[in-house]
Amino acid sequence: MGRPPAERALLSLRSGDAAAALDKSSAFAAQLEEMPIDEDDIQMQQTRNGVLHWLLGMAAESALHLGRYEQAESAARRRLELPPSIFTYPIEDKAR
Numbered sequence: 001m002g003r004p005p006a007e008r009a010l011l012s013l014r015s016g017d018a019a020a021a022l023d024k025s026s027a028f029a030a031q032l033e034e035m036p037i038d039e040d041d042i043q044m045q046q047t048r049n050g051v052l053h054w055l056l057g058m059a060a061e062s063a064l065h066l067g068r069y070e071q072a073e074s075a076a077r078r079r080l081e082l083p084p085s086i087f088t089y090p091i092e093d094k095a096r
Contacts, residue, residue, distance in 0.1 A: 006051060009058050013065075022062035026075070029055040046086045053085040 005028040013021035032052055037044050056079035063072035 006055055006058075009055065013058055013062055018062040018065035022059055022066065022068075022071070025055045025058040025062065029059060029075075046083075049082050050085040050087040052082055053079055053087070056082075 005024065009021050009024035009028065012018075012024060029052055032048055032055070035048065037048060056075045060072045060075040060079065063069070063075060
């Protein structure tokens, strides 16, 4: 679904380019949020939400590295609004 664009954002973050990571993760998260998914397709909804968790977490971390605290808070709050991801431990995830 979105692994290559999300991994490019992660690689940017890990290589120290927080600005590129923020741009890539925010842009792809916006694309995913606009993607129409059938209400009955639970698996696709869970997958999209899992990728959004990952992207919004990267966006928040990248924004923090750049000192863009309002943007970091906005991404983190949006992430908290999502249903728990099937790819993470919910309690540990919320503690981050």
